[in-house]
Amino acid sequence: MSDTAGTSSIDVRALRRAEFPWADETGAVYLNCASTGPLPERARRAIFEHLARACNPNHEFYEEHREIPAQARRRCAELIGALPDEIALGFNTTYGLNLAATALPLERGERVLLLDGDFPANVYPWLNLERRGVQVEFVACDERGLPNQEAALDRLARGDVRVFSISAVSFSNGYRLDLDAISRECQRHGTYLVVDGIQALGVVPIDVSATRIDILATGGQKWLLSPQGSGFAYVRRDLIDRLDPVAVGWLGFKASQDYGDLCSYALDPLESAARFELGSLAFASLHALNHSLSLLLELGVPSIERHVRAVQQPLIDWVAARGDLEWVSELSHERRSGILAFRAPEPDRLGARLRSAGLTVSIRQGAVRVSVHAFNCREEIEKLISVLEAALEA
Ligand SMILES: Cc1ncc(COP(=O)(O)O)c(C=O)c1O
Structure with a gap:
């Protein structure tokens, strides 16, 4: 051996x-977590209990609907070495990738770099920007059909790439990129680094306190052993104020935190990445995610x-x-x-x-x-x- x-x-x-x-x-x-991961028993129990409570409407959900997302932000942060304030809860990977594509400062004529062979969730949100004059360029695979990291690093070194968006681990062949080397090259040239983490998180360590990533997106349904409809985006602290999201949710504003007084409509977003969340969340899925993450963090x-x-x-x-x-x-x-x-x-x-x-x-x-x-x-x-x-x- x-x-x-x-x-x-x-x-x-x-x-x-x-x-x-x-x-x-x-x-x-x-042997198929790259498609869908099974829920551990603790997550199954938690989601069933949650749904049983939801069947009886004579129940106060207010506290639960605050605590579940708060705990999810803490656990997602712990998983990747982030701060809870840097986590925005969403529904899948697509949520975070669209946040990146629509909210990063990207002007007409600027360039997004992708890797050929990447999963389409990390391609369409960027191709969709071509209508606005953003240029999307692909780095061809190597002769074995694997992501060509060396060619990507050379391409980044030309200094004209505004965003590099990649999957940390390739869905089809499991190729794990050298995020440290890529991150260093991106920082050298002022390139935003966006990472789709769904094929890595839960099995391959990613630590954003050691490796600078601007936005990381994931769903919970694969290696995080969580239900469909759970997911999160990490947004690097310094970037939160600089993003300009196309879509906003009522709970992302300070004035919506007091349910007794909801109609001031003050356009003052939360300081944290929770400002990017889109209204009521999939509480049952997030409740299960919390339990699945507790298992992964324990192990x-x-x-x-x-x-x-x-x-x-x-x-x-x-x-x-x-x-x-x-x-x-x-x-x-x-x-x-x-x-x-x-x-x-x-x-x-x-x-x-x-x-x-x-x-x-x-x-x-x-x-x-x-x-x-x-x-x-x-x-x-x-x-x-x-x-x-x-x-x-x-
Ligand atoms: C690399 C990668 N990104 C994203 C997804 C899925 O995206 P979403 O969670 O938005 O459905 C998959 C697989 O389904 C994937 O392999």
């Missing part, structure tokens, strides 16, 4: 028993990452030993994430075979994409390998 395998400090048996009981009860193998993202690498290793060794399959993912320590993708003949047929054997992966861009999270164990990867062996022989 190579030295990148590492060891896991997560007691995965106990974790599965307490938080993911279906995994052992059903024997189903879920610690660096421990989850070590665990994921240890669980991935048998798959890496197996592909190397066979010699007839081709990695799409870059396997080096620095560029690896929770996603591994490899090319195999007839990927759709393989995907169907795996599904009928009770294993869930996904097929993306013609490759088998395997996502490993904290609740997965090596035995599951061994089962994946044996089903793949049989399917490839057939």
Whole structure:
């Protein structure tokens, strides 16, 4: 086993028993958090209790509807090394990416740089600005079809890029960008750095106190093990005042904080990034997000990452030993994430075979994409390998 395998400090048996009981009860193998992550038991209980309370309208929701978002801002901030005041709660990744695209100071003729092959959520909000005369330019993938970070750094060095918007981890191949190097280059040239964090957060550490990012956007529905409809944007403190959002919500203004006196309409936004929130939030989803984040913070993202690498290793060794399959993912320590993708003949047929054997992966861009999270164990990867062996022989 190579030295990148590492060891896991997560007691995965106990974790599965307490938080993911279906995994052992059903024997189903879920290797697909890059599509949708399962809720841990604590989040399931919390959302059910919340919804049960919501069924009885004779209940005072005022405090709950203040405390849930406040706790969510604290926990999201803790996850990424931010301040709670730098968090705006939203509904998905698209919310934060549109905030970036519509509120950053971007003039006609100025340039946005993107990476070819990125997920469309991080493309359309920028292409939509072309109507206003903003220029959108793509950095082509490298010869293996991976994000070409070196070419992007060279392009940034020309000094005429106003915004660089990237996914920290690529959805299709798991390529993890060097955010530190990119951030340094962006700072050198006054380029705003926008990061889509949805394929990283929860499994790959991102610390905005160490790596300067201007705006980070994520949904909670993948590696954060949270419901659809949960998500947040981080906005760097110094930028909050300089953003000019197209859409505003009534709760983003100081005059709306006292429900007894709502009609002064004073156009004075909150000091914090909560000024970018768009009215009433998805409280049930955020309540569950709070519980999922408590689990991830308890486990610690660096421990989850070590665990994921240890669980991935048998798959890496197996592909190397066979010699007839081709990695799409870059396997080096620095560029690896929770996603591994490899090319195999007839990927759709393989995907169907795996599904009928009770294993869930996904097929993306013609490759088998395997996502490993904290609740997965090596035995599951061994089962994946044996089903793949049989399917490839057939
Ligand atoms: C990189 C990336 N960004 C965004 C999304 C989803 O965006 P949203 O949360 O807005 O649905 C996905 C996957 O669904 C993704 O892989």
